[in-house]
Amino acid sequence: NAGVTQTPKFRILKIGQSMTLQCTQDMNHNYMYWYRQDPGMGLKLIYYSVGAGITDKGEVPNGYNVSRSTTEDFPLRLELAAPSQTSVYFCASSYTNRGDQPQHFGDGTRLSIL
Amino acid sequence: AQSVAQPEDQVNVAEGNPLTVKCTYSVSGNPYLFWYVQYPNRGLQFLLKYITGDNLVKGSYGFEAEFNKSQTSFHLKKPSALVSDSALYFCAVRDTLGAGSYQLTFGKGTKLSVIP
Numbered sequence: 001n002a003g004v005t006q007t008p009k010f011r012i013l014k015i016g017q018s019m020t021l022q023c024t025q026d027m028n029h030n031y032m033y034w035y036r037q038d039p040g041m042g043l044k045l046i047y048y049s050v051g052a053g054i055t056d057k058g059e060v061p062n063g064y065n066v067s068r069s070t071t072e073d074f075p076l077r078l079e080l081a082a083p084s085q086t087s088v089y090f091c092a093s094s095y096t097n098r099g100d101q102p103q104h105f106g107d108g109t110r111l112s113i114l
Numbered sequence: 115a116q117s118v119a120q121p122e123d124q125v126n127v128a129e130g131n132p133l134t135v136k137c138t139y140s141v142s143g144n145p146y147l148f149w150y151v152q153y154p155n156r157g158l159q160f161l162l163k164y165i166t167g168d169n170l171v172k173g174s175y176g177f178e179a180e181f182n183k184s185q186t187s188f189h190l191k192k193p194s195a196l197v198s199d200s201a202l203y204f205c206a207v208r209d210t211l212g213a214g215s216y217q218l219t220f221g222k223g224t225k226l227s228v229i230p
Contacts, residue, residue: 105157
């Protein structure tokens, strides 16, 4: 059972470049999330989706975009990379919108902007 | 607004000793509380949750947590620490009242080191 899969695992970008972080899950979860993790700061929600075709902003959405064309995939796009976007990015999913359900996380994408 | 605090950046404990990782929270309604563990270069793994009912919650790998409403705390505990428990631990909260019910708020994490 693969769970939540993120690609790539590591990436170095130059300032101003763009890239897409891929996330796919095979658990048929409706709800998907993107977080960033900075040292000593916990996780911050960037965007989330409650189903195919529906996305919404989280706490720190600036500089990012998402799409959700299928239940399985939830890519995160950086259009103009900036040093402040150097971080570890985690994708997560959950089956329902009930608040008591835990989220399942991928292993992350480590992104450096130089 | 919901918030969670983990007052200790690092906890050191000797192997075989009991361990406690502290968490306090603030919500408007009733809380849903979670503990996650993160091993190096991995994503977060769910350990346990408190939703309602018994204040002592048991989870994976022998961990348990005690919900204390009066102290707004949800401390993670284990009776006997293992070296393999060394990892980063995150407490998270979701408020049952108000908007943003999809959103978990995470603490900053506590690094647990179990010394052989």
